[in-house]
Amino acid sequence: MAVPQRRQTRSRGHMRRSHHALSAKALVSCTKCSNKILPHTVCPTCGNYKGRDAIKVKGY
Numbered sequence: 403m404a405v406p407q408r409r410q411t412r413s414r415g416h417m418r419r420s421h422h423a424l425s426a427k428a429l430v431s432c433t434k435c436s437n438k439i440l441p442h443t444v445c446p447t448c449g450n451y452k453g454r455d456a457i458k459v460k461g462y
């Protein structure tokens with residue numbers, strides 16, 4: 403395995419990790435049950451997608 407020839411400075415490590423931050427997921431509310439869901443996905447609570455029941459959900 404390749405081994406680094408010299409130690410990176412603290413500043414260099416910080417500069418690399420400046421791109422590692424996570425951002426909050428975009429959430430939209432379901433048109434049927436108004437639960438928060440990921441966009442372009444079937445609602446896991448009521449099975450709604452684009453105004454119709456795409457999947458059967460137990461107990462809904």
Ligand SMILES: [Zn+2]
Nearest residue numbers: 432435445448
């Ligand atoms: Zn829903």
